[in-house]
Amino acid sequence: MSLFEHPEFADHQQVSFFSDQASGLKAVIAVHNTNLGPALGGCRMWNYASSAEALNDVLRLSKGMTYKAAMAELKLGGGKSVIIGDPRTQKSPAMMEAMGRCVESFMGNYITAEDSGISVDDLKLMEKHSQNIAGTRANYSYDGGESDGNPAPSTAYGVFVGLKASVAHRLNRNLKGVKVAIQGLGHVGYRLAKHLHSEGAELFVTDIFPDNLDKAATELGAKIVDPKDIFSQDVDVFAPCALGASINEETIPLLKASVIAGAANNQLAFEHLGGELAKRDILYAPDYVINAGGVIDIYHQRMDSDATALRAHIERIGVTLNEIYERAGAENKATNNVANAIAEERFGLN
Incomplete structure (x- = not known):
């Protein structure tokens, strides 16, 4: 299949493929849109079943970053990079340095950061060869504490704020006693679980790594659920925090939750499923x-800002969601379609 005929190709401005024989690096970088500013998007390392699967992921993720930046009112565009390989067994310093050279070849048009399978230490290796690596250090954290540059705590806090707002809108209650099924306990998912636990939520969790599950059960009193059963739990909220496309034709009929609010990117396998x-x-x-x-x-870390301004900006996520919900109800439209329309107005698609 030609790239231009790919079902996830959405007038991406640049898609580049990289291979470094010495380090074993095989990667794809996609820049979707830079109308509002340079494309920002994390680097993900995952053991994709095929290069076609990796391409599909990077196209969807980079487009999502354009919409994300626009909805967050940032002067940034959208991009993403993926490395094909198992981050637990195939990652090496040489591979990370090679990835840094790939990023630098975009000459500032693409800025990368942490994502699944990539750590701050990995980014510091990339930084040896590129000036366009974000998230290797930070001057402050949203909660006033110290930060190593990893944006995962802010992502988790934003999802927590948004989930709380969604529960209030749909169920008209706070989080105490709310049952939440969390799919994925990675950098963001586990932090989200801690926030929810602190508010009295009851947790049902699944993950592909047993150590993450054991930790959640021991520290948070979470109930461990088999991955295939997480969708059908009798819960109030389903929180997808793993890979994308978990909301699809097969899983929707299984859902008993009234709210879907999670950290994963590209949760809907297809846009029309928002209507479903x-x-x-x-x-x-x-x-x-x-x-x-x-x-x-x-x-915020790349501008003259502080912890107070950062926290306030993150907390606007709840306000934005409520605006989307109100407009969706008034116009009888799916929430994802309303969000898409607002974002496209902002980054100039229409």
Whole structure:
């Protein structure tokens, strides 16, 4: 299949493929849109089943970053990079340095940061060869504490704020006693679980790594659920915090939750499924709105700002979601379609 005919190609400005034999690096970088500013988007390392799967992911993720930046009112565009490989067994310093050279070849048009499978230490290796690596250091954290540059705490806090607002809108209650099923306990998912636990929520969790599950059960009293059963839990909220496309034709009929609010990117396998959720009276928090805390953090760290301004900006996620929900109700439209329309107005698609 030609790139231009790919179903996820959305007039991307640049898509580049990289291979470094010495380090074993195989990567794809996609820049979707730079109308508002340079493209920002994290680097993900995942053991994709094929290069086609990796391409599909990077096209969807980079487009999502454009919409995310626009909805968060940032002067940034959208991009993303993916490395094909198992981050636990195939990652090496040489590979990370090679990735830094790939990023630098975009000459500032693409800025990368942390994502699944990539750590701050990995970014510091990339930084040896590129000036366009974000998230390697920070002057402050949204909570006033110290930060190593990892935006995951801000992402998790933003999802928590958005989930709380969504529960209030749909269920008219606070989080005490609310049952939440969390799919994925990575950098963001586990922090989200801690926030929810502190507010008295009851947690049902699944993850592909047993150590993450054991930690959640021990520290948070979470109930461990088999991955195939997480969708059908009798809960109030389903929080996708793993890879994308978890909300699809097979999983929607299984859902018992009234709210979907999570950290994963590209949660809907297809855009029309937002309408299906609306028909089932399931409130969907558009993923690129609710999970924008990390990119907001990176943006503030690169400008003259402080912890107070950062926290206030992240907390506007809840306000933005409520505006989307109100407009969706008034216009009888799916929440994802309303969010898309607002974002496209902002970055100049229409």
